[in-house]
Amino acid sequence: MNKLLQVSLKNIELQSPLMTASGTSGHGNEIEVLAKSPKILSSLGAFVTKGVTLKPKEGNPEFRIVETRTGILNSIGLQNEGAAIFIEKELPGLLNFDLPVFVNISADSVEEFGELASCLSDNDLSQIISGIEINVSCPNIKKGGSSFGTDPKMVERIVKTVKKRVDPSILIITKLTPNITDITLPAKAAIAGGTDALSMINTIRGMAISIDTWEPLLGNVVGGLSGPAIKPVGLLMVYECFKKIPECRRRQIPIIGIGGISNWRDVIEYILAGATATGIGTSWFVNPDVFIEIHDGIKKYLKKKKVGIVDLIGKVHEA
Ligand SMILES: Cc1cc2nc3c(=O)[nH]c(=O)nc-3n(C[C@H](O)[C@H](O)[C@H](O)COP(=O)(O)O)c2cc1C
Structure with missing residues (x-):
């Protein structure tokens, strides 16, 4: 293990500050290239799964991805086979990565978040799952999604409920939405609810229109923008949380910086702004x-x- 790159998220040691960003590497089985590449695996600190929901979800109508000049718009709509199939068919394969695994979860209600968390906290799964990332920030589902993430009271309730239902050894990460003026409000609410770490940012709401058909290009109309275009936004949000939230500043609550990272300089910028680790999606x-x-x-x-x-x-805060 290279000590220079080693970081820790509470009790979890990461060999590197690089993580996959949820939704961009499937649930694991889809990513053959990862399973076959010891070099990629040794450059990663953790694997974050695509969002899992309690029941299967078909996702949104097509098109689901539109390329933009400096990124992509997606409106996948959390398509997945549901927790039971994920646990039976996908999760065991993740052991082969020999990395801490963080399972990203989404739900339509507080109660459903609790039920899902408790399914994942089963004793037999504890050797595979190191953490749960609560997605309160998806911009392209009709119920819940980022509307949860923009309501601090709701964020606190969700985190509290999840925390209560899982084994204390599981790291709870709350993933925040950038679709809000002051991200420190839901961040503080997540901390009040008992989160162990914060991750930011999810995608930014956007759309694209066909000038041939005069219709929206995404089947869902609204999508989430990701990729290099959003890096300055993510960077500022990490900076603000680190600066304004004492628990972040004291590094009791580590921040995972996500959004638009495409090269090593971007990662260093996020770390200087206050991130302990970083997630990379669209560039991959x-x-x-x-x-x-x-x-x-x-x-x-x-x-x-x-x-x-x-x-x-x-470090930038010392300047
Ligand atoms: C195709 C796609 C699917 C995504 N699915 C999820 C998801 O299931 N859960 C989640 O929390 N974030 C999801 N995201 C958001 C990413 O994890 C990440 O926060 C965002 O894309 C910004 O990072 P990037 O610019 O490096 O892609 C998804 C993003 C993309 C592009």
């Missing part, structure tokens, strides 16, 4: 070597600067 669709390249780039940078990655967390 474009460049299959992105994790390896970023890992190697950070390693060289840290050696040159003669520091470890943890020395840089929140």
Whole structure:
């Protein structure tokens, strides 16, 4: 394990600050390239699954992805086979990655979040699941989604409910939406509810229109924008949470910075803003070597600067 790149999220040691961003690497089985590439696996610190719901979800009508000039719009609508099939068929395969696994969860109600969390907290699963990432921030589902994430009281209730239903050894991460003016409000609410870590950002609401048919291009009309275009937004939100929330500043509540990362410089910027680890999604669709390249780039940078990655967390705030 390379000590320079090692970080920890509470009790979980990560060999690198790089994680997959939920929804961009499937539930694991789909990503053959990952299973067959020890180099990619050794550049990752953790694997985050696509969103799982209690019952199967068909997802949104097509089109579900539209390319934009500096990113993509997606409105997948959380398509998945539901918790029971995920646990039986997908989860065991994730053991082969030999990485901490964080399961991303979504639900239509507080009660459903609780039920789902308790399914995942079964004793037999504890050797596979290191953490649960609560998605209170999906912008393209009709019920819940980011409307949960923009209501601090609701965020607190969801986190409290999930926390109550899982084994205390499971790390609870709350994933926040950028579709709000002040992200520190739901962040503080998540902390009040007992979250162990925060992740930000999910996608930003957007749309695209066909000038041939004069119709919206996405079947769902609304989608979530991701990719390089959103990096400055994610960066500012990490910066603000670290600056304004004492638990983040004291590093009691680590932040996972996500949004638009496409090279090692982006990761360093997120770490300087206050992130402890980072998630990478859309760039991985474009460049299959992105994790390896970023890992190697950070390693060289840290050696040159003669520091470890943890020395840089929140460093911009000392300036
Ligand atoms: C196709 C696609 C599916 C996604 N699915 C989920 C999901 O199931 N749960 C979730 O919390 N975020 C989901 N996201 C959001 C990403 O995890 C991430 O927060 C966002 O894409 C910003 O990171 P990026 O710019 O590196 O892609 C999805 C994003 C994309 C592009």
